[in-house]
Amino acid sequence: xxxxxxxxxxxxxxxxxxxxxxxxxxxxxxxxxxxxxxxxxxxxxxxxxxxxxxxxxxxxxxxxxxxxxxxxxxxxxxxxxxxxxxxxxxxxxxxxxxxxxxxxxxxxxxxxxxxxxxxxxxxxxxxxxxxxxxxxxxxxxxxxxxxxxxxxxxxxxxxxxxxxxxxxxxxxxxxxxxxxxxxxxxxxxxxxxxxxxxxxxxxxxxxxxxxxxxxxxxxxxxxxxxxxxxxxxxxxxxxxxxxxxxxxxxxxxxxxxxxxxxxxxxxxxxxxxxxxxxxxxxxxxxxxxxxxxxxxxxxxxxxxxxxxxxxxxxxxxxxxxxxxxxxxxxxxxxxxxxxxxxxxxxxxxxxxxxxxxxxxxxxxxxxxxxxxxxxxxxxxxxxxxxxxxxxxxxxxxxxxxxxxxxxxxxxxxxxxxxxxxxxxxxxxxxxxxxxxxxxxxxxxxxxxxxxxxxxxxxxxxxxxxxxxxxxxxxxxxxxxxxxxxxxxxxxxxxx
Numbered sequence: 001x002x003x004x005x006x007x008x009x010x011x012x013x014x015x016x017x018x019x020x021x022x023x024x025x026x027x028x029x030x031x032x033x034x035x036x037x038x039x040x041x042x043x044x045x046x047x048x049x050x051x052x053x054x055x056x057x058x059x060x061x062x063x064x065x066x067x068x069x070x071x072x073x074x075x076x077x078x079x080x081x082x083x084x085x086x087x088x089x090x091x092x093x094x095x096x097x098x099x100x101x102x103x104x105x106x107x108x109x110x111x112x113x114x115x116x117x118x119x120x121x122x123x124x125x126x127x128x129x130x131x132x133x134x135x136x137x138x139x140x141x142x143x144x145x146x147x148x149x150x151x152x153x154x155x156x157x158x159x160x161x162x163x164x165x166x167x168x169x170x171x172x173x174x175x176x177x178x179x180x181x182x183x184x185x186x187x188x189x190x191x192x193x194x195x196x197x198x199x200x201x202x203x204x205x206x207x208x209x210x211x212x213x214x215x216x217x218x219x220x221x222x223x224x225x226x227x228x229x230x231x232x233x234x235x236x237x238x239x240x241x242x243x244x245x246x247x248x249x250x251x252x253x254x255x256x257x258x259x260x261x262x263x264x265x266x267x268x269x270x271x272x273x274x275x276x277x278x279x280x281x282x283x284x285x286x287x288x289x290x291x292x293x294x295x296x297x298x299x300x301x302x303x304x305x306x307x308x309x310x311x312x313x314x315x316x317x318x319x320x321x322x323x324x325x326x327x328x329x330x331x332x333x334x335x336x337x338x339x340x341x342x343x344x345x346x347x348x349x350x351x352x353x354x355x356x357x358x359x360x361x362x363x364x365x366x367x368x369x370x371x372x373x374x375x376x377x378x379x380x381x382x383x384x385x386x387x388x389x390x391x392x393x394x395x396x397x398x399x400x401x402x403x404x405x406x407x408x409x410x411x412x413x414x415x416x417x418x419x420x421x422x423x424x425x426x427x428x429x430x431x432x433x434x435x436x437x438x439x440x441x442x443x444x445x446x447x448x449x450x451x452x453x454x455x456x457x458x459x460x461x462x463x464x465x466x467x468x469x470x471x472x473x474x475x476x477x478x479x480x481x482x483x484x485x486x487x488x489x490x491x492x493x494x495x
Contacts, residue, residue: 022068024111030075031107035100038087038462043442047080055080088462089441089471094250094278094410097460099310105366106312109359116359117349118338129361130346135368136317139376140303141283141296147323149330149351150360151316154277157302158203160318160330160352162242165271165300166207168325169240172269178328182208189241191215191233195223197250200275221449222254222404231264241270247292247301248279251448251455253408255279259294272298278459281308282408284373285380291407308380309367310461315360318352326351379461383409386468387458393472399483400476403453411456412448415479416486425452427482434478441471 034041047055055077084090086098114122116129133148151157166188170177175185190209192200194216201211215237218229225245234241243265245256258274265272274280274295280303282288283295295301301319305311320326331350338347349355371379384407391406394413401417404410416427432445432454446455454475458468 019066019068022066023071026068026071026075030071031103034086038084038097039467041082041084041087042439043084043087043090044436044439045081045083052077052081084442086460088460088464088467090460091456091458091471092442092444094307094457094459096307096310097462098306098312099367099370099461101370102309102311102363102367105363109362112359112362114359116357116361117355118347119345120338122359125359125361126346126348127361128359128365129348132361132364132368133317133346136364137319139284139368139373140280140301140319141289142301142319143296143321145323146319146321147326147351149318149320149326150348150364151318151352152314152354153306153316154197154275154302154304155199155202155316156353157304157316157318158200158273158275159206160326161273161300161302161320162203162207162209162244163329164320164322164325165242165273167329168322169242169271171325173240186240189215189237189239190244191217191230191241192244193217193219193223193225193246193256195219195249195251196244196246197275197277199277200244222252223249224254225256225261227257227260227264230261234264234268234270241265241268242273243270244273244275245298246279247274247276247295248282248408249410250277251410251412251446251453252404253279253406253410254404255282255291257294258292259297262294262297266297271300273300273302274298275302277302277304278307279408281376281380284308285377285384287377287381288384288408305364305367307459308383309364309371309376310379311360311363311367314358315363383458383463386463386465387411387456389465390456390458390468390472393469394475397476397479400479403448409458411458413454413456413475414451415454415482421451423486427486428452428454430482431475431479434481435475438474438478440474441467443475 085095114125116122116125119126129150137144137146137148149160151160167177169188170185173186177185190204192214205211215233217233218226220226243261245258245261247255247258262272279292280301282292299321303317305315305317306313327350330352332355348357387409388406391402391411394400395402399416399418401414403412403414414424414428415431416424419427429445429452432443435441435443443454443456446453
């Protein structure tokens with residue numbers, strides 16, 4: 001034992017096993033309780049920072065405690081600080097509600113403890129991911145030759161796709177970016193809509209494309225890239241270029257005219273990438289697929305499974321038509337790692353940045369198997385119908401304006417729409433504050449076209465018509481209270 005002396009009960013498999021079982025039982029019990037009450041839980045946290053820091057804080061533990069007791073303390077400390085993002089009336093961000101099938105698979109993923117970097121290290125995880133990737137490609141109507149990387153989310157999915165684009169374009173002019181880096185490389189122009197999502201700008205920055213170097217393309221009133229503006233911008237530039245289109249605007253849900261953008265991009269030898277974090281899922285719904293017409297003409301696509309597939313977090317998908325470019329951009333090599341996919345085996349390490357990585361394929365497989373093509377289509381369509389229902393209820397109320405055409409699941413609302421900009425901003429912010437205080441639903445304010453608005457995202461699997469009606473009534477009641485109490489056109493006082 002090299003002088004190592006084990007204390008009584010320390011690392012004892014019997015004690016450890018009993019305690020581990022108790023901890024898992026406690027986690028299961030609390031998770032079931034959370035699931036049963038998700039519809040009635042507060043939509044926002046009820047504790048502030050000071051209270052949460054006090055609950056979690058204290059001096060560094062000098063001695064341990066049974067794992068089951070630590071779980072009980074975790075639940076007690078975290079409870080008041082949990083947002084209702086897994087509930088049916090949480091509309092603050094475009095996030096799904098963590099479907100129970102995905103959560104259950106995620107629990108098993110953690111218990112199984114597989115490092116899903118390669119087939120040799122985790123055979124079941126690699127095959128589950130490979131099959132789920134094939135199903136996703138088919139479900140979203142993307143070219144069957146696509147390679148797929150499973151990432152931590154849409155930001156990293158954009159990163160993966162754009163890394164492949166960068167490498168492929170430079171390779172065309174004889175530059176090997178994977179071997180020679182970027183210093184001295186031919187420039188690549190990036191054309192991106194003015195209203196692209198922040199995650200795309202972040203991914204570009206990580207790849208060395210500074211924000212000031214990007215060519216910003218004007219958009220229309222709904223945030224769609226203007227084809228005429230792109231055509232003019234492309235005509236002014238020569239050389240390698242990437243164009244980034246958007247499927248599902250974060251505010252309005254609008255889609256860029258991707259088919260036209262693809263024709264322009266490819267006519268000049270460029271690479272078209274589509275950020276479809278949530279909008280790409282419209283292609284899985286026959287009733288909404290026309291919104292994403294032409295998306296299949298792109299060269300790469302990014303989406304996020306924690307949105308409309310309702311996966312737990314850290315489950316994004318990067319699709320690349322040029323599988324070789326994808327692999328060159330992402331492969332990690334070492335003497336103890338596999339060098340190539342052989343015999344039909346696909347090693348995840350070649351398609352996403354992480355080597356030590358969670359086995360996300362189990363969750364994807366479980367959700368796709370649970371919902372199926374028809375279930376996913378029905379869920380997407382239901383959310384779009386519910387968003388329209390909410391918009392109609394709000395628009396019927398005097399003084400409330402819906403600012404977008406609700407064709408997907410996003411609703412943009414302005415309170416006091418007939419007022420001056422400054423007064424309308426104050427009315428909108430005050431109404432949102434009242435909505436949050438009422439605790440029936442959760443929505444957030446945003447800036448849109450120089451005005452304060454409330455953005456509503458309907459995307460949780462558990463949301464029903466009743467939830468939408470309750471949310472609409474709460475929002476309207478909040479607006480009526482604010483409308484009664486306004487003071488003057490320059491400011492707003494609410495008692």
